[in-house]
Amino acid sequence: xxxxxxxxxxxxxxxxxxxxxxxxxxxxxxxxxxxxxxxxxxxxxxxxxxxxxxxxxxxxxxxxxxxxxxxxxxxxxxxxxxxxxxxxxxxxxxxxxxxxxxxxxxxxxxxxxxxxxxxxxxxxxxxxxxxxxxxxxxxxxxxxxxxxxxxxxxx
Numbered sequence: 431x432x433x434x435x436x437x438x439x440x441x442x443x444x445x446x447x448x449x450x451x452x453x454x455x456x457x458x459x460x461x462x463x464x465x466x467x468x469x470x471x472x473x474x475x476x477x478x479x480x481x482x483x484x485x486x487x488x489x490x491x492x493x494x495x496x497x498x499x500x501x502x503x504x505x506x507x508x509x510x511x512x513x514x515x516x517x518x519x520x521x522x523x524x525x526x527x528x529x530x531x532x533x534x535x536x537x538x539x540x541x542x543x544x545x546x547x548x549x550x551x552x553x554x555x556x557x558x559x560x561x562x563x564x565x566x567x568x569x570x571x572x573x574x575x576x577x578x579x580x581x582x583x584x585x
Contacts, residue, residue: 466566473562480555481526484548485518492518495538503537526552
């Protein structure tokens with residue numbers, strides 16, 4: 431049974447990759463966008479999805495902990511779902527940007543464990559974004575380099 435689950439995950443991963451290729455082709459061939467711009471948009475989209483999933487996990491941890499959790503510790507129990515989601519996203523972004531200090535902080539052990547894991551993963555994601563952007567800039571074609579230099583000269 432475990433093997434069939436892994437098989438379905440592999441198929442799902444392949445389909446997501448294939449869909450990604452179709453979307454890339456659409457933006458580059460049909461809309462005639464710069465392929466590097468499409469790659470940059472893809473990196474930002476992946477980051478946004480990752481931030482959203484992490485904010486939802488932080489929200490869920492706050493719901494699981496009930497009275498001892500961050501939602502009750504910061505008197506947010508009467509807030510609406512949108513306010514709680516924005517607060518979760520705020521916390522995740524402070525962890526992601528390595529600021530780590532904000533109005534919302536981890537109070538319980540499972541919240542602290544999640545925060546520590548998120549800080550490590552956030553640094554890795556941040557490094558991935560930096561390396562991807564550097565890679566895009568390092569592999570500029572001469573035409574793109576001339577255009578960029580001309581635009582910078584106008585400023």
